[in-house]
Amino acid sequence: MAAGTTVEKLSIVKAINASLRKSLETDNKVLIMGEDVGKLGGVFRVTDGLQKDFGEERVIDTPLAESGIVGTAIGLALRGYRPVVEIQFDGFVFPAYDQIVTQLAKMHARALGKIKMPVVIRIPYGGGIGAVEHHSESPEALFAHVAGLKCVSPSNASDAYWMMQQAIASDDPVIYFEPKRRYHDRSEVNTTAIPGPLHAARVEVPGSDLTLAAYGPMVKVCRDAAAAAAEEGKSIEVLDLRSMSPIDFDGIEASVRKTRRLVVVHEAPVFYGAGAEVAARITERCFYHLEAPVLRVGGYHAPYPPSRLEDEYLPGLDRVLDAVDRALAY
Amino acid sequence: MAAGTTVEKLSIVKAINASLRKSLETDNKVLIMGEDVGKLGGVFRVTDGLQKDFGEERVIDTPLAESGIVGTAIGLALRGYRPVVEIQFDGFVFPAYDQIVTQLAKMHARALGKIKMPVVIRIPYGGGIGAVEHHSESPEALFAHVAGLKCVSPSNASDAYWMMQQAIASDDPVIYFEPKRRYHDRSEVNTTAIPGPLHAARVEVPGSDLTLAAYGPMVKVCRDAAAAAAEEGKSIEVLDLRSMSPIDFDGIEASVRKTRRLVVVHEAPVFYGAGAEVAARITERCFYHLEAPVLRVGGYHAPYPPSRLEDEYLPGLDRVLDAVDRALAY
Amino acid sequence: MTVDSTAARKPRRSSSTKRTRAKQPTADQPELVQLLTPEGERVEHPDYSIDLTPDELRGLYRDMVLTRRFDAEATTLQRQGELGLWASLLGQEAAQIGSGRALRDDDYVFPTYREHGVAWCRNVDPTNLLGMFRGVNNGGWDPSTNNFHLYTIVIGSQTLHATGYAMGVAKDGADSAVIAYFGDGASSQGDVAEAFTFSAVYNAPVVFFCQNNQWAISEPTERQTRVPLYQRAQGYGFPGVRVDGNDVLACLAVTRAALERARSGQGPMLIEAFTYRMGAHTTSDDPTKYRADEERELWEAKDPILRLRAYLAAENLADEDFFTTLEQESDALAKRVRDAVRSMPDPDNMAIFEHIYADGHALVDEERAQFAAYQASFAQEGH
């Protein structure tokens, strides 16, 4: 390891916290805004200690109104600030949807580039934490469809740290989806490394028989599936997409040209989900290379169920392996 | 024609108006709500004359607040009413998005079926009318992705009439997308016929070499494309999907098994759009039947452009024919 | 119970001396409608009065005690892992029982997720409330059975549903009223403002009942407003009033008046019940991160149950027997709830696909069938 590098084992929560802290330190235009982000440090403690150290002017508890949070963040960005906004849970982003879709996403284009909108919207998303309604959803497709927004999701602490740095540095609005059920998973973070591009997919596990593409909380499931499949002699490549808009189609294509089979996995409902976009485009790009149709594993066309049913609803190891088997059977 | 049938040539605007009128007459629980739906009859005159004939208690001008419109419609539905809500333009549905997605869509499930939500949301949508920002968008994917909602779009006056009758009769929330640039296209409406199912696709033009699937305003473009292709000796089948949630995959599959090629056309951005869902699922269902990848023609990943550019942005005859040629070239 | 109603009325003080003491509006503590002081003394208010029989007074006491006991049991059940979460109403019993007992059967209630006391008044079986906190459903009861809508989690949404429902009541020419509960935090949501606008414009018979429990999770009410919340109504053209939310009599009297007003065609009204969330926001919350113990102690002195108990005792409106019986009733309720929760079955897996649509949806049918086949494949493998 080179001299001066700093490697630490961090949970995703701590990695995001460290990343926010770093940005607050290095750029006095960076602000943290949201419900309960101050003294409480957010309901997941992602902003823990930040208000104490940077004050109420930089780490701002807001009124309970998501449209207001995003709308005022837009105004602050117009004034030269770089707000990082927290939406408390996935299911509570919708009151802000109008401001995000009609204002935040379109302001740069409306001004023919003369305005920039460096706003990050953090959304803890996804299920698996035994929560009540509205606390377990995966709404990323509803943002990725909208031009002007970028959507990313880290699957590990290192990405959590660096992708947040890059999201804050970006002059475009970035919706940063935090895989809340992985918040306490720990892995190594090198806070002095030079990160790769924000929107590139990464080969998480190399393999040759089939590609599993996932992002956020599902990367771990796919890694486990690859390990299980390996025991049966199947070589599965796992791609961590990392970005849902843009999607690194070149990266997926490269993998699929090699493996000739693709299964896309996400928690969000399959219907009109990210898997559809990946399947459609990769099929077009790799029509003569695919030995099986691109299969999708994801949520059903159903409201996220009460928590006692979520293990059945969420794509787990078995459902992923079932899809792998079906794809390999072609 | 059977005795007692009534066939009239109507524009889509007039057909919807007639359908609303019929429902107001036959079911006193039906209400019309929205901005300017009263004396003005809506900015497109879809509700013209209804307040005059049914009074302010049934045809209700609302305050200028879309969340309030949908939220109170939900309350009225709980009280036993069947509100038909108008959103003035596609781009103005987003303030109501939270009420639609977190409340309207989920109320039936939340109550384990003990509540029904017979609310119709009418949205004039799509471009081609030379309008300013927010007046030309096609947001259907943002609703179709959400379980609990149904999404339909008529392409002609007869469907406009009957699908509205069926949407109002449905105990589920239906988002009824009105192809605003076709509002004044006239065609025959038989107001005494027995309509087919609300969510079934219909073969608009039969053909054998390739299937063009579209809905709403794009059906006409596809019909024109089929006619143009016919002159070159290509036999194109045009499917009017009519429903974006559910999608009649059986109907599409049947067509594609015959033609072996599919192009999906919509105005909405291709990225994460309905075409992706159709392509992914039909490829899975028809993997060994497809001679070409499913191609998609639609909007770019860009905000809907200023009107002087919309002809370039919108999928027109040439772009559809280009895709047809590309698909046939496989 | 032998205290007759004459006895009940006798000890009420004449208003003149007490009134001064009861309310001394200051800039940050504006007028608060109060009929029972924290010490349990009956006071009069010029605009709101109430006349209750001993039975009724004991009834209110009983409601509050049983609600608190149910709530405590639910908190325990959460700690034991039987519930995933619980949102305690501890401290807000008077606001909920007072307003809940003001309702007529034909009135309709739109609660948040914390209105266990109101649910009690509506005869909703307490175990019904626990389904969503246990994770077996997202509500699940039939609102029309008790005119008590499902708990709503998305802050503020239900105020618009209430307004729409009330518009329907008015359209029907019925003389029912509707009540919408929400919190101090919710007052910031655009939906609540739109509910104010719609209800005012259509003169809908709806009462907005805001429980200002001083906190929205970790945020004090000053993060939501810089003037007392009840004043919000004025600018929308209807009256607002602040009531001592720990005074069950005042809550009952004020809500009754507001409902009556709504019924008689005078439109909406806002009630701000000034109260306190004695516990954590939910069982997931840790209030030590953001508020001082002393604050809680100050409010403990204003406990809604203690003050009514003091009054009942001072005026001889309830004997030992009453309290003993109630204690037993409480234990029985706790046991019933405990047993019911523990035996609450997990939903069948196929329930994922149920009740998404009333009229069906082809994709749901397809996914249901696939899921069933997939599950069956395991059963077969298991052979």
Added chain:
Amino acid sequence: MTVDSTAARKPRRSSSTKRTRAKQPTADQPELVQLLTPEGERVEHPDYSIDLTPDELRGLYRDMVLTRRFDAEATTLQRQGELGLWASLLGQEAAQIGSGRALRDDDYVFPTYREHGVAWCRNVDPTNLLGMFRGVNNGGWDPSTNNFHLYTIVIGSQTLHATGYAMGVAKDGADSAVIAYFGDGASSQGDVAEAFTFSAVYNAPVVFFCQNNQWAISEPTERQTRVPLYQRAQGYGFPGVRVDGNDVLACLAVTRAALERARSGQGPMLIEAFTYRMGAHTTSDDPTKYRADEERELWEAKDPILRLRAYLAAENLADEDFFTTLEQESDALAKRVRDAVRSMPDPDNMAIFEHIYADGHALVDEERAQFAAYQASFAQEGH
């Protein structure tokens, strides 16, 4: 121009006799700050006064006349097919020029789609405003050049942007102020209520300037509120005032005071400018469907330009020369706008793919390349 400033001040009436006449608040016509009557008489107001030089007075007149002329020209251009749409400000010149001239350069404006007069005061080139109505862009100017934000079409949204911007101003310790324009219809949007809440809680230096032009397309203001709109502010903890929106002096005085208030750290304020939309909502609208001609006639008698002209004339503050020169200036402006619009080029097709992201997006690059290739294929076919 020879009238000196002494002359200008001399004819001002003493306030006592006039004041009574100027404002007679009634239930449905509450107090209206007025400094110039419809007949062009100067009156005093106890809270708001103004002291303008003849130059300044003529300047206001000139602003209103030129704005109206520009607006009329735009309407004509729409009829001729040069614009797709136009939203006329006819009748609202005083509200816009009065408030616009109250601003300092470092103040920041958040307009709706109708603030052509305010844009004029900010030195925004009028032709810039026409791009979106012609359909060549969706705004396109750089807001920071004149501290004049892009037109916002989604009703109410900009009030939150203004609030956020003002929060930033306060954070910077700057003494600028921000002004957010919106309509009577917009007052119903949740976003506007949230802007009130945020600005009050953070004490942001923002002035909410509501032009109540009596109509939101076809809906009269009674569809939005049952009390005067300026009263809305009170419940959020800041002052509201209703000003005669057709009185440019009153609009200037009141806005100046509100901005000064904001600058000095006293937080937000709401101004309701009571005015009238003399024309259609936009060129797509047909007001004969929903309102009577008589109403328009009533308001014509209150025309903002005529009353200032009457005042200038009565007080000898402007001579024929002034009016003739202004007429010529108007014609020149109209011609300039006409020529500029007619020669406004259509955007290049490739503009579809420009400025979607500041930092680029792979899919946009891919689609841009595909589009270019597709277009090139036609060029080749054309060969």
